[in-house]
Every structure is written in C-alpha cells, then in structure tokens.
Amino acid sequence: MTKRIMAGSVPIGGGAPVSIQSMLKADIRNIGEIRSQLAALEEAGCDIVRAAVPDADAADALAELKKMTGMSVVADIHFDWRLAVRAARAGADKIRINPGNIGSREGVRAVAKCCLERGIPIRIGVNSGSLEKGVLEECGNDLAEAMVRSALRQAELLESCGFGDICVSLKASDAPETIRANRLLSARCDYPIHIGVTESGNVEYGTIKSAVGIGSLLCDGIGDTVRVSLTAEPWREVVAAKNILRAAGIRRGGVEIISCPTCGRTKIDLMALAREVEEGVRDIKKDLKVAVMGCVVNGPGEASNADYGIAGGSDSGVIFAKGRIIEKLPQSQLAKKLISMIRDDNG
Numbered sequence: 001m002t003k004r005i006m007a008g009s010v011p012i013g014g015g016a017p018v019s020i021q022s023m024l025k026a027d028i029r030n031i032g033e034i035r036s037q038l039a040a041l042e043e044a045g046c047d048i049v050r051a052a053v054p055d056a057d058a059a060d061a062l063a064e065l066k067k068m069t070g071m072s073v074v075a076d077i078h079f080d081w082r083l084a085v086r087a088a089r090a091g092a093d094k095i096r097i098n099p100g101n102i103g104s105r106e107g108v109r110a111v112a113k114c115c116l117e118r119g120i121p122i123r124i125g126v127n128s129g130s131l132e133k134g135v136l137e138e139c140g141n142d143l144a145e146a147m148v149r150s151a152l153r154q155a156e157l158l159e160s161c162g163f164g165d166i167c168v169s170l171k172a173s174d175a176p177e178t179i180r181a182n183r184l185l186s187a188r189c190d191y192p193i194h195i196g197v198t199e200s201g202n203v204e205y206g207t208i209k210s211a212v213g214i215g216s217l218l219c220d221g222i223g224d225t226v227r228v229s230l231t232a233e234p235w236r237e238v239v240a241a242k243n244i245l246r247a248a249g250i251r252r253g254g255v256e257i258i259s260c261p262t263c264g265r266t267k268i269d270l271m272a273l274a275r276e277v278e279e280g281v282r283d284i285k286k287d288l289k290v291a292v293m294g295c296v297v298n299g300p301g302e303a304s305n306a307d308y309g310i311a312g313g314s315d316s317g318v319i320f321a322k323g324r325i326i327e328k329l330p331q332s333q334l335a336k337k338l339i340s341m342i343r344d345d346n347g
Ligand code: SF4
Pocket: 260, 261, 262, 263, 264, 265, 266, 293, 294, 295, 296, 297, 298, 299
C-alpha cells in the first residue's frame, strides 16, 4: 500500500478513495471565469483543483482562490522554485513541481523547507516532454525508465531535507508508455501516485485514451488520485474521470447508466431517452445503477438487476424499481418518472 499524504482535507494514498482532480483553464486573476469553472467543478464532484502559477502575482492570487472554493487547491509550478515558495506562503494545499525544469538543487531544498514548515505535500510531476537534461540518454533512451529515474532522484533530494510528504506522477502523451512507467514506479516506491495521460486530446478521443491509460493502471491496483486531461471545459474532465473509475469497478457515488446499443428490435427512441436520463441524473450523488434498455429481449433482465430501469416497448416502456415492474408509460413520460424515482430514492 502507498503512504498517505493530505492535500488540504483530501487524503491521497494509503487506501483512501481515489480522488479526482482537474485544472482551471483560465488565468487565476480572471475572477469571473474562475468562479464559474469552480462552481461547475464542484457540481461535477471534483475533489482537488490545480491552478497554473506562471508569475508572482498568480502565486499571490492563490490566497483569493482558496476563499472561493472548498476543494483543495494545488499550485502548478514550472521553471522557478521561488514561485513554489510564494504559492506555499499564499496558502496552497499542495505544490506541484516539475523536476525537468524547476532549477537548482538549492531551490528545491528551499521549497522542501517551506512546505515542511507548513505541512504541505509536494507532487513531483514528471512529463515525458520536459525531462531533465541527460536522463533519457543515461537510461539508454528508455522513456519510462527515464521518467521513473527523474522522479525518484527528485524524491531523494526532498527526503534528504527531511521531507517525505511526496506524491509522484509520470505522464506521457502515449498511453502504453504511461502505463509502463507507472508500473515500474509502483514496484520501486510507496509514494502515492497521481495518474493521468497528458495532452490526451478532445473529449471523445481523450476520454478513450485516458480510459486505456488510467483504467489499466487502476485495474492493476495502481493510482491514488486521477486527472483526465482533455481539451475541454474542466468539469468534463471530472465526468470522464468518474466514468473511468466506475468502469474500473471503483465506485464513487453517482448514477451508473447501463444502456443497450439498440438494434432492429428497438421501437422506442432509446438514444433520446438515454440522453434525457443521463442529463437528469448527472448531479445525483447516490450510488445507483440504472438500466435503459430498448426491448424485452434483455431489457427486463438488465433492468431488474439494476436499481432502476426502463425496458422499451412500442413508443412506450415499462419502469422497474428494485427488481419489480412499477408501471407502463408512454415514451414521453418515461424519463421524467424514472428521474423523479431516483431523486426520491432513500437507499
Ligand atoms: S436490449 Fe433489445 S433493443 Fe437493445 S440491443 Fe438488445 S435486443 Fe436490441
């Protein structure tokens, strides 16, 4: 089992539930936009939010950001260790540094000292695209091995300062390489691991790529916190992360929808129905399984195994709840009825 660290009030590692992260996609000083992204992230169920800190003003703005949200706030630092110190002083709950560009060992020691005094953990975030000079050659051009070596070397430096609240991430934009690197890492240390595939793409392809990378690792028992990086609004990353966790069998509250692919037997507009149900339950945190099935072949079976379900008929359908048929309704009323029953569910 990995060690446990605390990012503000969120535990990472040591058997804690796998937490979900995302990143703000606006300048931290753009208060209006930041407020709306934070609200959407909180509604989607995000645990930890990261903000880019490109300069001293942005570091100072973390103090305001902290007042705007109940989520843990991580400062994302590249190039200048002084910004990490400043962000820690401004109240960040965790600092992310990139060993490939953070600079001198003395600088890293100063960050460790400041975070140690404040009880703030540090994530060593290695990216395949910004590895420190020479490490790839040292490892015979083995990218996964070079990422592991870079992270563990930085961890050793932090540990030499008496700093142990470390989390590690190794991200490549290639899913198999990300998987290999994290497997190697997991065999060599017990630091909690943040997993994700970097720059994975738009919602559709990026979600699939992330599901392959993150999902494979989760199925190996690797990964304490996840971030799906998508070229899309931050809340979409949280929705994708939740779905990956669910598909990997790591349930985390929220409604899982099982819907059939439809076929020539379908006599109901199942795609519209599934969409309506999905939209209607997105904010519901109850841990429930809901089946939306097109016909009576598999419909009643699946629907009765789920907590709630619909089995379609001809422009109509039957609603199931906890294995029992509740009523037959026309298509236009099915989703509304199902959603209201799910909202009223008391476990
Ligand atoms: S549940 Fe019925 S409608 Fe859906 S794919 Fe199966 S046979 Fe077709």
